[in-house]
Amino acid sequence: MDQQIVLAATSLTAIAIVAFATLRGWQGWLALKEHELERGVNHLRERHSGPETGSALGAARIEISDLKERIRKLEAIASGVDL
Known part of the structure; x- marks a missing residue:
């Protein structure tokens, strides 16, 4: 019975660690994509803005x-x- 409790606690901890790492990775990926979109829009504005180009x-x-x-x-x- 003692071994089952240790195994269950260890499994729960491992699942929590994997879920936390996956969540952090997902948030990082979303931040990267948001940064890429902002950079692309700003790059277009810098390149094509002006009175002569519109x-x-x-x-x-x-x-x-x-x-x-x-x-x-x-x-x-x-x-x-x-x-």
């Missing part, structure tokens, strides 16, 4: 809205709706 983010949004409009038109053509 905002790269604004241009990207316009391009995305144009693509969405094209998709809507293609879907309408495919379904037989007259624009």
